Amino acid sequence: MRRQLLFVLALLIEGGFLSAQTLPDRRETLKVLIKVNDYFMKKYADYTRPSYVGKFRPSNIWTRGVYYEGLMALHTIYPRSDYYDYAYDWADFHKWGLRGGNTTRNADDHCCGQAYIELYKISPESDKIKNIKATMDMLVNTPQVNDWTWIDAIQMGMPIFAQLGKLIGEQKYYDKMWQMYSCSRNSIGGGLFNQKEGLWWRDANFVPPYKEPNGKNCFWSRGNGWVYTALTRVLNEIPANESHRKEYVTDFMAMSKALKACQREDGFWNVSLHDESNYGGKEASGTSLFVYGMAWGVRNGLLDKQEYLPVIIKAWNALVKECVHPNGFLGYVQGSGKEPKDSQPVTYKSVPDFEDYGVGCFLLAGTEIYKLD
Template identity: 60%
Template sequence: MKKHIFFLLLVLAVFIVSAQPLFNREKVLEQIELANNYFMTKWPEVGKTIITNKERPSNIWTRAVYYEGLMALYKIHPKDIYYQYAYDWAEFHQWGFRGGNTNRNADDYCAAQAYIDLYKLDPDPKKLKNTRACIQKFLYTPQKDDWSWIDAIQMGMPIFAKLGMLENDERYFDKMYEMYMFTRNNHGDNGLFNEKDGLWWRDGDFDPPYKEPNGEDCYWSRGNGWVMMALARVLDIIPKDEKHRKQYMEDFKKMAEALVPVQRKDGFWNVSLHDPENYGGKELSGTAMFVYGMTFGVNNGILNRDKYEPVIKKAWEAMIKESLHENGFLGYVQSTGKEPKDGQPLFYDKIPDFEDYGLGAFLLAGTEIYKMN
């Protein structure tokens, strides 16, 4: 009898432990709000130009990625102040883009991702006038080589997915696929995706014969993070039966698989994924993007929970412990660039040239963590 009671208590204990959520949702929300409030306090004027080595408008890609994260935060925690901050930014820029509507540079029309999200909350044709004019031209022009660097996949791809759904127009899906596959298979010498390693070269300057100091291929962490983030966002948007979905799923899974063995022991990923000695060390932006992608994959049944939950948990806890300051500032964010050496060295108190895109990635990661059961 005692043995039976002991066994039942043991089963009950295992059940209780297994039923515990992986993360404290209230704590996660508190952490991402802390980081966001730091930024909103530091940048109360949404239209203020960004001055680094030169002056830039506040609707460039770095800030647009932040607003992607803010809109994700608003979706799980709809505070009026978040909506107003995003709306005022869009209004200031007249819902438009640096370089105007004829511009084909994905960095400059990235802001459309937030514009579309704001439009869906309160439809008004003025909000999408520029977005439609800018993106529709791709449907009527033969070029498909615009995304010659992998960052552009994230800046542009989700916009085509969002417009395809909004307009119920498959041409956006088809053009998005053509442009994605050209980057994947044609840019550089033989495309920028190495199917063997499951990772991407940043652009044609880094595919073979270019090598890292240790002789490995150069796979930049944040560059691969951009692609993983884009694929997750697109898979979240397009229909389940969209004819190109299988390709995106396969690439997404290959990337996730490739990232597991190169995660650092402390939970972060190095800026150089296959050469830990080439400016090795903690880096938040790429890590946050990988966490976002993997957590999205687990939450939506694309990635195996048992395999990826420990990877996600280790990475999220590392970012909270090692990067998030008491005032909400995020340390170990690599400044803008295109390879491991840019913006180095990194450390806890270092302010990157732009504080916005790293935060955007952190907010996207945190909102997916918040949804995790």
């Protein structure tokens, strides 16, 4: 009998079952987060420098905003002073402002406001949120609700409404957030959320009759990651009795189920969630965002730990083992775009056109992994 038990145990270990169930060591998780972030901060020490990809863009655009979301998350578990200084000095250089000023309706311009608000929470000074609040108030006080025509925008702008609603205590931010989210979900392109499949079309150009080469719907990994992250960040902020919390939870749960079903055997997700033949392969940014959301869901009791923890750990272990270079560079990050074919090939050594958001996604994921117990 003892020999049989040992044999079964050996098979489980060989098959990775037990290792997939074991939480990563917190010290090792923090170590890899520090390494990846230190690489980025060293390479981009001049936070004032604009990026140049076809044209110059200031360093407070969405790509850098996502990075600072990750950095501020890392700061919550490891509050190094240089992390705070790097974020504060960046925001202060931009005068806590937005590309396009306070009348911009472009969510890509709003994204930096998420970090501004987190910095305000650490040291409340009105100048830090004056501009982002003015911009969100402009959205609240105008009738348009159809600004988020592409699903990336949901992550760039939606959590700010939740942050301000909690910070200021005014329902108007929650109401406008729901109106804009609902428009993207149910109206734009006939509704960008496929409720039957639990996933999102990137924009109206990808709804049927558009199909992937294998004949299935086109669900882009990182695009769905943006929505999943937005829901995570919103649910983390809004009160339990917020009038639309139930709908956000329902969508989060539907996405979780759909994402779990299409995880690759190696732990990653393909850039095309339902067509591995269309530029299939490992991809770090979407995978990181799914880890972030699922880990948060388990930690907050929305997702069943026994069911989802193996998915999460398998994905995180794959990211750490396959993507992180010895010097902290993050491989397998798809560059900017809107569909599987963009910024290909995605490889271990390929450098994306913007490195910042991939690092931000990884930091968000790792911070939630660190918090699991």
